[in-house]
Amino acid sequence: MEEQLAQVIASAQVTNTFFAETYYFLSIPLMMLIHVGFLSYEMGATRVKNVLSSGIKNLLAFSFTIVAWYLFGWWFYWALPTGFTGSEGYMAISGIEYANAIALPWGDSAQYMGPNAGDHASGVFWGAFALFAATTASIMSGALIERVQTVGFVICAIVLGTAAWGIAAAWGWHADGWLVTQWGYHDFGAAGLVHAVAGFFALGVLMKLGPRVGKFNADGSANHIAGHNMMATVIGLMLIIVGFFGFLMACIILPGEGWSWYGEHATTIYGTPMTLSALGFNVVMAVAGGIIGAWIFTKDPFWMMSGALAGIISVAAGLDIYFPAHVFIIATVAGILIKPCADWLEARGIDDAVGAVTIHGTIGLFGLLVLGIFGSGYPALAAFAPEGTATISFLGQLVGAVVMFLLGFVPGYIVATVLNAAGMLRVPDAVQIKGLDPVKVPAQAFPEGMASPESDN
Amino acid sequence: MGFPANSWDELLTDVGMYIGADGGAGWYSFIAIVMCIVILAMGNQSEHEKYDKHQ
Numbered sequence: 001m002e003e004q005l006a007q008v009i010a011s012a013q014v015t016n017t018f019f020a021e022t023y024y025f026l027s028i029p030l031m032m033l034i035h036v037g038f039l040s041y042e043m044g045a046t047r048v049k050n051v052l053s054s055g056i057k058n059l060l061a062f063s064f065t066i067v068a069w070y071l072f073g074w075w076f077y078w079a080l081p082t083g084f085t086g087s088e089g090y091m092a093i094s095g096i097e098y099a100n101a102i103a104l105p106w107g108d109s110a111q112y113m114g115p116n117a118g119d120h121a122s123g124v125f126w127g128a129f130a131l132f133a134a135t136t137a138s139i140m141s142g143a144l145i146e147r148v149q150t151v152g153f154v155i156c157a158i159v160l161g162t163a164a165w166g167i168a169a170a171w172g173w174h175a176d177g178w179l180v181t182q183w184g185y186h187d188f189g190a191a192g193l194v195h196a197v198a199g200f201f202a203l204g205v206l207m208k209l210g211p212r213v214g215k216f217n218a219d220g221s222a223n224h225i226a227g228h229n230m231m232a233t234v235i236g237l238m239l240i241i242v243g244f245f246g247f248l249m250a251c252i253i254l255p256g257e258g259w260s261w262y263g264e265h266a267t268t269i270y271g272t273p274m275t276l277s278a279l280g281f282n283v284v285m286a287v288a289g290g291i292i293g294a295w296i297f298t299k300d301p302f303w304m305m306s307g308a309l310a311g312i313i314s315v316a317a318g319l320d321i322y323f324p325a326h327v328f329i330i331a332t333v334a335g336i337l338i339k340p341c342a343d344w345l346e347a348r349g350i351d352d353a354v355g356a357v358t359i360h361g362t363i364g365l366f367g368l369l370v371l372g373i374f375g376s377g378y379p380a381l382a383a384f385a386p387e388g389t390a391t392i393s394f395l396g397q398l399v400g401a402v403v404m405f406l407l408g409f410v411p412g413y414i415v416a417t418v419l420n421a422a423g424m425l426r427v428p429d430a431v432q433i434k435g436l437d438p439v440k441v442p443a444q445a446f447p448e449g450m451a452s453p454e455s456d457n
Numbered sequence: 458m459g460f461p462a463n464s465w466d467e468l469l470t471d472v473g474m475y476i477g478a479d480g481g482a483g484w485y486s487f488i489a490i491v492m493c494i495v496i497l498a499m500g501n502q503s504e505h506e507k508y509d510k511h512q
Contacts, residue, residue: 064493071490106483111473114482118471151501424501430512440507 016256017120023254024124030246031131035062037239038138042145044232045354049435050146051228051445057145057153061137064154065161069133070113074126075103076166081176089176090386121259128250132169132194133161135247139198140412142354144205146225147212147432150440152424159415160201160408168193168407172400173269175381180270184380184390185400188268189248189316191367192404199361200405203350204412208420211351213432222346225353230302237305241287244312248279248319261382271382274320281324286311289328293335306355307335310363317397318371321378330370334363361408365401372397 039058046054079099082089086096102122105113112122137157144153172179172193179185187193216222227233252274253260253267261271268274290311294304311331315322322330341358350357372394380396381389390396419425431439461468461479468474477485 064497067489067493071486105486110482110486111471111478114473114475114478116471116473116475117469149501150504151497154497154500423505428508428512431508434511439511440504 013256020254020257021120021124024121024128024250027246027250028124028127028131031128031135031243031250034131034135034240034243034247035138037236037241037243038141039236040232040239041236042138042142042354044229044234044236045142045227046145047225047435048228048446049437051437052441052443053150053436054145056441057148057150058138058141060150060154061141061157061161062134065134065137065157066130068158068162069130069166070126071105073133073162073166074113074129075099076163077129077170077174078103080167080170081174081178083171083178089174090181091175091384094170094174094176121257129169131250132190132247133165136165136194136198136201137161139195139356139360140202140205143202143352143356144209145353146436147427148205148209149419149424149427152419155419155424156201156205156412156415159411160198164197164201164407164411165194168197168404171403171407175269175271175384179396179400179403180380181386181389183396183399184392185396186270186371186375186378186380186392187317187368187400188270188274188320189251189312191313191316191364192400194364195313195316195360196364196368196401196404197408199357199359199364200408201412202352202408203357203361204409204414205416205425206350206352206357207413208416209426211349212353213429215351216349220349222351234301234305237302237309241305241308241312245279245283248283248316249276252276261384267382268320270380271384272320272379273382278320282315282319282322282327283312285324285327286315286319286331289331290314290335293332294338296336298339303339303355304335306338306359310334310338310359313360313363314367314370316364317367318375321375326374330367334366337366338363361405365405368397368401368404369394 039055042058043051043055078094079086079096081094088095088098101109102112103109112119116122137160140156140160141153171177172185172187173190174180177185212225214223215225251269253269253271255265256263261267266274287308290307290309291304293311294307298304311334314334315327315330338355338358341362342352342355345352345357352358372392375392376394378392379385380392416425427436437445458476458481472478473482475482
């Protein structure tokens with residue numbers, strides 16, 4: 001009887017392990033839809049003369065970010081949760097020594113960076129994190145279209161997707177992260193660590209990159225530069241939202257495995273209780289609220305779908321603990337805010353072609369602060385937390401928001417400054433006027449005879 | 458290179474079972490890094506040649 005019981009338990013464990021592996025594995029292709037969406041969105045928002053160049057840039061950002069995340073980024077995440085000293089944290093799953101043992105693709109740790117019959121977790125977790133990294137690069141990508149050089153942009157994407165996001169995740173999305181243990185920072189769905197970091201990295205680059213030729217008049221007033229295909233843009237935005245479901249399901253830690261926080265219930269990455277049902281309620285309510293909020297002021301499908309994104313981002317930090325009606329209220333406010341915020345930025349001479357700084361950056365920070373107001377007092381970690389661990393508070397979320405802003409903006413501005421000095425940032429104005437595709441792409445997006453009305457080609 | 462163990466049974470534990478698990482993996486990673494750098498340098502050169510032609 002005992003032997004049969006042991007066999008049943010062993011079989012159940014095998015089933016659980018393969019379920020967990022499959023769960024995270026399937027989040028990866030779902031997250032790929034984010035990139036399908038960004039590709040369509042960005043190419044649609046581009047004029048005819050630059051469509052293929054925008055696509056190339058987007059594809060390369062994804063590819064190089066993935067490789068860089070494999071080679072270096074994963075190590076950042078595990079090495080730096082307690083800060084730049086790289087010391088080991090309370091949970092003993094962080095620090096340089098730990099990262100050297102599991103997250104480098106050379107030496108002994110390489111056994112956890114490739115096929116391993118005894119390791120059903122590393123690859124799928126790495127894959128999900130790699131897609132998060134690529135998402136940061138794609139967020140930045142749209143803001144810079146039609147005037148950023150390809151290789152210069154790829155270098156920005158590598159720094160953002162590998163270092164800036166890797167460090168942000170280590171500090172705020174890890175049970176040993178100093179923002180979590182010392183300030184009670186809570187960011188379940190990465191409003192700050194992905195969206196705000198990427199949005200403000202883009203702002204740092206934009207300040208050095210400058211606007212597209214023709215965006216601003218001599219008196220400082222702005223011209224609207226319409227993309228060539230609004231349908232591609234709006235459908236792309238909807239696909240990003242579909243991909244977000246994969247992104248968010250990968251933010252859950254399943255139970256019953258050696259790496260799980262608990263045997264019987266799922267948790268957030270902080271070990272606090274979490275269910276997929278919470279996402280079922282809250283994500284779709286956030287989409288609805290964001291669209292409705294944006295519609296109030298704009299009546300424009302581009303901004304309405306951007307409102308859907310903003311709706312999710314505004315509540316992402318607390319998707320695990322918000323009530324759905326509360327989500328709707330916050331997301332609606334976010335939808336209302338995006339157009340005025342984008343206009344404010346444009347009035348200051350920033351040419352953010354798709355509103356990425358506002359939708360991801362500003363709304364990401366807004367979401368962190370809102371959670372600080374309403375979620376104050378919730379424990380930041382679960383029962384295993386060391387004594388004295390902070391709870392969620394407005395001050396903690398504010399500190400986190402400032403850190404996320406700086407982790408995005410400062411490296412973005414520095415990298416862009418270096419690239420600009422090296423002549424690798426901005427496409428020459430003459431080439432912008434002619435069109436990037438006729439100059440550097442040996443293919444054409446549209447049939448013969450369909451020339452761009454803006455190009456002098 | 459080649460099979461890194463004496464049998465599959467040896468690899469059904471918590472160890473790498475990929476080609477190079479017996480010591481070559483680091484070289485593949487090193488070559489991948491060099492390839493990325495060279496490709497970016499070549500891409501940048503090609504891009505600037507095209508810009509120069511159209512100015």
